[in-house]
Amino acid sequence: MNPIDQAGMALPATPASLATEYRALALMYTAQGLPTGLAFHALGTLMRQGGHGVAEVGLVGLAFLPWALKFLWAAPVDNACARWGHARVVGVTQALAVLACLALIALPPSQGLHATLAAVLALNTLAATQDIATNAYAVARLQGRSAGPANAIQVAGFIAGMLVGGGGLLMVVDRWGWQAAMGGMAALMLALYLPLALYLPLALDTRWASASPNRAAPGGGDRPPPARLRDLRRHSDLAWALMLALVFKFASTAVETLAQPWLVDRGLSLSQIGLLQTLKLLATAAGGVLLGIALVRRLGNRRAVAFSCALATALLGTTWAMELLDVRNLPLLCLAFGMESVAAGAMYVAIWALFMNWASPERPGTDYTAMQCCESLANAAAAGAIGSLGASQGYGWAFAAAWAAGLAVLLLIWAALPRIRLQQDAPR
Structure with a gap:
């Protein structure tokens, strides 16, 4: 999407301005990936290593709640971004996230599991709130042909954060302890905001974008109409879009969650698991950037989703096969999980490029x-x-049950795709 002038006419985007927007996106998504990596890629392993049972590892699902429920406060954040600007909203959430990381120094999971979970939940609530502002920025400015690269940046940025907050954190904990890891995460969150404080105001102040001439820039003469959650009903295909969003990652999340205690019970050390997690995340980023963008550009949104989901589902049985064959060799584990992660990265870029063009x-x-x-x-x-x-x-x-669920999900995805209407499908 290009910016509009005061008359509502599109203005050309320049490579320099797009580069500024892409840098801002990368920094925001990386910052949001750090708490996500802690919750989804490290905490389960640390809980199991600290003596907690496999069933208790399921409590990690509580950290998903802010990401699942942020729609409840999405419209107020959307309106705050329109009124005060994305830079201020992002700055406040980033500062609070730094404080939450500092609070976690005193809450190792081996001592007080519930207190640790509560603090991780608060940290992810802040990251999820910032993600709303990032989404608003990305959708308003980068719909259309820029959706593929924008979502590849989302995947790569999030993965960079999860890499450090997940596998990287495990290696730091293994060598220097929990306190050093949480102090380092707080410092990194602060360091990420320093360049963001430059890039984001520059992009917003010089090139505010909106698809509607009625939605004015922050500080403009006309106050934009408020965003409301109930206006989602204006999408005639809302039921199909909701179903697609609900099912596409269900099976892969189940496998990823169970794989954490499974690797511990395979006899791998924290450092080995951290290395494996790092390689998985790098493979996911590579799949998103190298394969996901190419699929969206060559096949279009719908066919890219259909193909990438089929590939990811086929490889989802890799972990079941390794359990069946009792694979314990680290290089083989890295190869198997790497192949699965490349397909998952491509699927993620294709899915979220589609939803960006749907919003x-x-x-x-x-x-x-x-x-x-x-x-x-x-x-x-x-x-x-x-x-x-x-x-x-x-x-x-x-x-095996998770893989079977993935095959059922694939059929639902194929049924939903022809019924999803994208913004470029609308008559001009």
Whole structure:
């Protein structure tokens, strides 16, 4: 999407301005990925290593709740961004996130599990709130042909944050302890905001974008119409979009959650698991950037989603096969998880490029965030269910059940795609 002038006419985007917007996006998504990596890629391993049971690992699903419920406060954040600017909203949430990281120094999971979970939940609530502002910024400015690169940046930025907050944090904990890891995360959150404080105001102040001439820039003469959650009903295909967002990552989240205690029970050390998590995240980023963008550009949104979801589902059975064959060799584990992660990264870029082009420019943060919440709600359910299933039936049956669920999900995705209407489908 290009910016508009006061008459509502599109203005050309320049490579320099796009580069500024892409840098701002990368920094925001990286900052939001740090708490996500802690919650989803490190905490389960640390809980198991600290003596907690496999069933208790399912409590990690609580950290999904802010990401699942942020639609409840998405419209107020959307309106705050329109009134005061994205830079201020992002700055406040970033400062509070730094304080939350400092509070976690005194709350190692091996001592007070519930207190640690509460603090991680608060940290992820702040990250989820900032994500609403980031979504509004991305959708309002980068719909259309820029959606593929923008969502590749989202995936790569989030993964960079999860890499450090997940596998990287495990390696730091293993060598220097929990306190050093949390202090380092606080410092990194602050360091990420310093360049963001330059890039984000520059992009917003010089090139405010909106698809509607009625939605004025912050500080402009006309106050924009408020975003409202109930206006989601204006989408005639809302039921299909909600279903797609709910199901597409359910099975892969179940496998990823159960894989954390499974790797501990394979006999891997924290450093080895951290290395594996790092390689998985790098493979996911590579799949998103190298394969996901190419699929969206060559196949279009819908066919890119259909193909990438089929590939990711086919490789989802990798973990079940490794359990069946009793694979314990670290290089083989890295290769198997790496292949699975490349496909997952491509799927993620294709899915979120589709939802970016589906979201209404009148409610950029609200529409896009609502779809993300559906994914997170399903993630929470998957994480909670797979822990109980793994504890009662064993790893083999649990991984097999997750793969079977993935095959059923693929059929639902194929049914939904022809019924999803994108903004470029609308008559001009």
